[in-house]
Amino acid sequence: MINLSQRAEILKPSATLSLNKKAKEMKAKGFDVINLTVGEPDFDTPEEIKEFAIKAMKDGYTKYTEEKGMKNLREIICEKLEKDNGLKYDPEEIVISNGAKHSLFNIFLSILNPEDEVIIPVPYWVSYPAMVLICGGVPVFCKYNEKFKIDIEDLKTKITPKTKALILNSPSNPTGIVYEKKELEEIAEIILSNKIFCISDEVYEKIIFDKQHISIASLSKELKNLTIIVNGVSKTFAMTGWRIGFTASRKDIADAIGKIQGQTTSAPSSISQMASYYAIKEGERLFKNMVEEFKKRRNFLVENLSNEIKYPYPEGAFYMFLNFKNMDSKILSQRLLEEKLIATVPGEEFGVDNYIRISYALDIESLKKAVERVNEFVKENL
Ligand SMILES: Cc1ncc(COP(=O)(O)O)c(C=O)c1O
Incomplete structure (x- = not known):
């Protein structure tokens, strides 16, 4: 056998x-x-997005795109990040992948060496520990407090010299909780003092009811440098089947993700990228x-x-x-x-x-x- x-x-x-x-x-x-x-x-998926995708196909957007994804999509994502999250990124710092799940996998492949530890707050989205393990890392679980958010005292005890990153997911799957600015600041302090990455999974950013979403990357320049934002169109625009997600990060991380993607899946479907361009450009109305x-x-x-x-x-x-x-x-x-x-x-x-x-x-x-x-x-x- x-x-x-x-x-x-x-x-x-x-x-x-x-x-x-x-x-x-x-x-x-x-x-x-x-x-x-x-x-x-x-x-x-809203009809207009589908129509735009059909037009894109007819207009010949049917070929490979740049390995980080189409420039127009990366540019519109930069505009979105600035408008919605107060974050300035260059299109070279954005990578488009086959869904946020693929973005996350690319991140782990890009930052983890064998035995590197990734802190995953409980309760977590099921795929985080599996992805860390496949990429040779070690998932380390952090407890939750009475609000079902990261227990800061426990987080401090989970940091070791091998800690590479902390995952943050707000709004959260499976609880639906949303982090407040003050809570993000407490977490930020730990990230900064230990110089670890923060992988901020913001795929539910727009499905939020009583508050504004705050990206942890927007708290300071130093923090933005250590944060890798993950987002996409799947949940916001009911486009799960189109498979488009993206990362926003420092250029060296984006380059690493781009290199890995270039040798594995290449960029995602040109048609889905065009549809996502339209969705993000039109935004909230949809x-x-x-x-x-x-x-x-x-x-x-x-x-x-x-x-x-x-x-x-x-x-x-x-x-x-x-x-x-x-x-x-x-x-x-x-x-x-x-x-x-x-x-x-x-x-x-x-x-x-x-x-x-x-x-x-x-x-x-x-x-x-x-x-x-x-x-x-x-x-x-x-
Ligand atoms: C927290 C979280 N992150 C990422 C994803 C993956 O999204 P996508 O469909 O864009 O790969 C999901 C999907 O369920 C999710 O719940």
Whole structure:
């Protein structure tokens, strides 16, 4: 038997996948399963973006582009960063990749040497630890405080001479929490005094309800130098299938990412890049209604879910992280699926055993039914 790579062996099949499979099987058998595991907007990409992509194809934008991505897209991203985040970047400091996920992977390939440590605050988006491991790094987990944000005291104890970077994700998947300026300043102090990178995953930047998003890179020039911003069009413009993400960083990091990308995937699809150019150029007008709808749904859930269920208050993204009197998340997810036909993601996927993640990227009628069933479960069991 010829061995496969240790890299491939590292990745274990997830509980979510088997639960998802089960949910799909039940649905196929005719059960009325409500799927609260969705990780993408349930809205279609705005028609104008599609039309622009069709025109781009017809106009001949069908060839390889520069390895960092098309200049017009990188320029419009610079404009966006300046207008929305108060950050001045040069187009040479921007790299376009196949989705924010690919941007993150490129970052780890560009900054990590074997055994370098990356601090990942719990609860985390499932792919962070896997990516760090594939790239030869070591994920180091940092605890959360009562607001489900980085526990600063714990963070201090997790820094070692091998620490290379800290990941920050605001608004957060899976909790929907959003960092305040004061909280970012505390984290910034630790980044600066230890000279580590901050990988700031801002893909949910625009899906935010009660506050303005603040990019940690905007706190100071020194911090901007150490921050690698990750963002994209997937969530903001309901363009998950177009696969466009980007990084904004110091030029030496952008050059490294560009070099790696140039020898692996090349730049992403020229057509998707043109569509993203249009989306970012037009901006808020194209996502305003979707965000308002997410806010209505968030409000509906907060107002109607049983008081027995506890959660960090969701201020962004389209997720809630729920605790049912500390019930084990795998058992809870399984029982909700089997007994109430509700599919959820067990919190162990995000590094927390007694919470489950639900998504509200589905229509309000389904959410109403879901809430009824979940509240019924609570009445019967808690
Ligand atoms: C926190 C976070 N970062 C990055 C991504 C990846 O986004 P993309 O679809 O652009 O690769 C996701 C998608 O679920 C996410 O939740």
